[in-house]
Structures are given as C-alpha cells and as structure tokens.
Amino acid sequence: MFKSMLVAAVALVPLCFGTAQAAEYNWDQSTEYGPNSINTKTDVFFADRLKELSGGKIEITIHSGASLGFREKDHLFAVADGALPIATTVSGTLAGVDPIFLLSSLPFVAKDFDDVRKLWTIARPYYEQVFEKYDQKLIHAGWIDPSGIWAEKEIKSKADLKNLRIRTYDATGTRVLDALGASPLQISWSDVVPQLATGSISAVLTGVDGGAAANFWDYTSVFTQINYAMPLTFVHMNMDAYNSLPPELQKAVMQAGEEATEWRAEQIRKNQAAKYDELRSHGMTVVEKVDPAFAKELSEAAQPVIEDWKARTGSRADEIMSKFAAE
Incomplete structure (x- = not known):
C-alpha cells in the first residue's frame, strides 16, 4: 500500500516541476540582448518557470545577442509570420507600427518605479490590441532602470x-x-x-x-x-502557437509571464545601487x-x-x- 502511494506521488511530481518528461512544445526565443542583461535574465526566468508550470511540456531555448539573425526591428513581423514563435522586443523599436509603443519612453513622464508600473497597468490593453492586429499574444513586459x-x-x-x-x-x-x-x-x-x-x-x-x-x-x-x-521590453508570441495550446498550458504561459514581470521589477529595484558600485569598481x-x-x-x-x-x-x-x- 505504502509503496503504491509512493509511486503515485512520484508520478505527480512532473505535473508541478516538469523535469521528467520530454517537452511537447519546443520554442526558440529571439533577443538582441546579451546573457548578462536584465532582459535576457528575465527571459531565462520566464523559460524556467514555464517549464515548471507546464510540467515539462513547454521548453524554450533563449537565443541571446541576436544569434538567430533577427534584430529587434524584425521581431514583430517574424513572429507574425511564424518564423519565430516568440521574441523579446524593446517598446521603442515598434514605434513605426503604432505610436502607442513610445509611451513608456516618453521622457520624464514616469518619475519612479511606481509610476512606470502604473503606466504599464493602464496601457496594457492598448498594447494587447496592437499585438493582436499582428496575430500575436502579449505575454509579459518589464521595465529597465532609468536611462x-x-x-x-x-x-x-x-x-x-x-x-x-x-x-x-x-x-x-x-x-x-x-x-x-x-x-x-x-x-x-x-x-x-x-x-x-x-x-x-x-x-x-x-x-x-x-x-x-x-x-x-x-x-x-x-x-x-x-x-x-524607463522603457518597457515586451515578450510576444505567435497567436496560432498560443491558441494551439490547451487551456491549462495557456494559463501556465500567462502565469509565468506575470511572475517574470514581478521578478524583473524586484531585480531592478534592488540592483540599481549595486550597479553603481560595479561601475565605480571599474574606474568609472x-x-x-x-x-x-x-x-x-x-x-x-x-x-x-x-x-x-x-x-x-x-x-x-x-x-x-x-x-x-x-x-
């Protein structure tokens, strides 16, 4: 009896932590930023968390430094066409598509991290509408430290x-x-x-x-x-790829996205002073x-x-x- 219960419990672990089965969905995510940037670190957090939440059914490979050959200016249309399933794109790169994407980089509007969060929350539905026009799902966004x-x-x-x-x-x-x-x-x-x-x-x-x-x-x-x-960086994915997921995996994608936004916000908030010290240690x-x-x-x-x-x-x-x- 005990042995049967133990086997059953072990069998349930992959549904929570996702390491025991081969992925059903393998996505390549393009980003121009290097592996040490907050953008790429957030992408890695998102990918790792999604793998956990999906029980190992979704696995993302992060391709940093434009290693797939796509620049940010290419991302919107590459994702729309299905050449990329998912990508990371800084908001201002999309300004030629719709001026709404210049909101987060309007100079001296957001005075602090609380302001930039408010703007993101208010504007999210407007961003989502534009991505949907290009057959894409906005998964999450995050801001950087002040420019x-x-x-x-x-x-x-x-x-x-x-x-x-x-x-x-x-x-x-x-x-x-x-x-x-x-x-x-x-x-x-x-x-x-x-x-x-x-x-x-x-x-x-x-x-x-x-x-x-x-x-x-x-x-x-x-x-x-x-x-x-403090401009936003978006993670957006092909709508057909998103819609092909069963509801529980769609929920996992969006939950991982929400957690990535919060993780990034905390990293930015606590790391700014440490980054100043790092610059000084290099003689700046x-x-x-x-x-x-x-x-x-x-x-x-x-x-x-x-x-x-x-x-x-x-x-x-x-x-x-x-x-x-x-x-």
Whole structure:
C-alpha cells in the first residue's frame, strides 16, 4: 500500500516541476540582448518557470545577442509570420507600427518605479490590441532602470551635449537630444558596442544595467543619471502557437509571464545601487543626480515631443494620461 502511494506521488511530481518528461512544445526565443542583461535574465526566468508550470511540456531555448539573425526591428513581423514563435522586443523599436509603443519612453513622464508600473497597468490593453492586429499574444513586459548617459565626460549642461554623437533607442530620444544640440543616432542594441569601439558614436543613452552588461566601461568614463525614462521590453508570441495550446498550458504561459514581470521589477529595484558600485569598481565616475536647472532644461526640451505623441496617438493618449494623472 505504502509503496503504491509512493509511486503515485512520484508520478505527480512532473505535473508541478516538469523535469521528467520530454517537452511537447519546443520554442526558440529571439533577443538582441546579451546573457548578462536584465532582459535576457528575465527571459531565462520566464523559460524556467514555464517549464515548471507546464510540467515539462513547454521548453524554450533563449537565443541571446541576436544569434538567430533577427534584430529587434524584425521581431514583430517574424513572429507574425511564424518564423519565430516568440521574441523579446524593446517598446521603442515598434514605434513605426503604432505610436502607442513610445509611451513608456516618453521622457520624464514616469518619475519612479511606481509610476512606470502604473503606466504599464493602464496601457496594457492598448498594447494587447496592437499585438493582436499582428496575430500575436502579449505575454509579459518589464521595465529597465532609468536611462542615463554613458560618455567620456560628465553631462552637466546643454553645452556638454553639443554635437555629442550619442546612441538613442527610439525616435523620441532622437528628437529630444537633437533639440538639446546633440547628434543622436537610433542604433540597434547589438550594434552599439561595435560603433563605440570604432568611434562612430561616443555616448549612449541607456540604463546602468544594460551598459554594465555590455562592459561600457571599456569605452566610456562617466555615467550621468538623468532619469530620462524607463522603457518597457515586451515578450510576444505567435497567436496560432498560443491558441494551439490547451487551456491549462495557456494559463501556465500567462502565469509565468506575470511572475517574470514581478521578478524583473524586484531585480531592478534592488540592483540599481549595486550597479553603481560595479561601475565605480571599474574606474568609472557615477553622477547620480543632475543639477535642477539642467533637469528643467531637459524636461522643457521633451515637452514638444510629448505633445506631438499625444496628437499622433489620439484619444488613447488622452485616456491613458487621464487615468495616470488620477491615480
């Protein structure tokens, strides 16, 4: 009797932890980011958790560093066509598809991690609608630490930005930095280090985590935190692939996604100070806060871009911003 109960209990383990059976669904997930970035670490967490929740029926292989040959700009259509079952894409890359994807990178709108969470919660249905138009399911999203400037010198004023060849991650950043006198270039993430190495660019707008993961201290000397924005990164999958799953596995996918969002948020919140220390250990200077007068100049330069975004996004922008202001 006891032996029979023990055998039965062991047989149930794979339904909870998923290590004892061969996967029924094997997916390749594309990302441009390296293995040490928070984006890829979150992808790994999601894949591992989904394997557990699915009882080993779903297994995802994470292909970091654009190793499958797809850049972020390719992801939406590659997933729509079924060339990729699932992908990781930073929001601003999708701005040409719909301006709603510029929301999370609007400069100086989200002041802290609580703000960026509110914006994500409010805007999620709008993001989902666009992904559905392209036959895709939005699984989860997460934000990065606030964007600052990696450069050879501290950025104290507009004068320090003049003619600075700086990488941006979307059209909004390009416009704002251009208005401030810089020479911005929107560059795909996997191309940033090569362009830094050759001197094609001399500065990068991004968070401390991403730059640390790519060893930006080999090319820059100062990180100036300007709290520009905390853009979202989406994980989205082919709708046919999602719909082919039985209901219990669809539930597992979405639960793993929700847990990945929360895991990432906690990592970002607790790791920022540690990342500053890491930069300093590599000989970098970290400027954690800019002068209020300069911060005002930055914010003022962003206002025309924000108003233009509202005009292009229409009633959706008004709905989102009204709800955001009310919370």
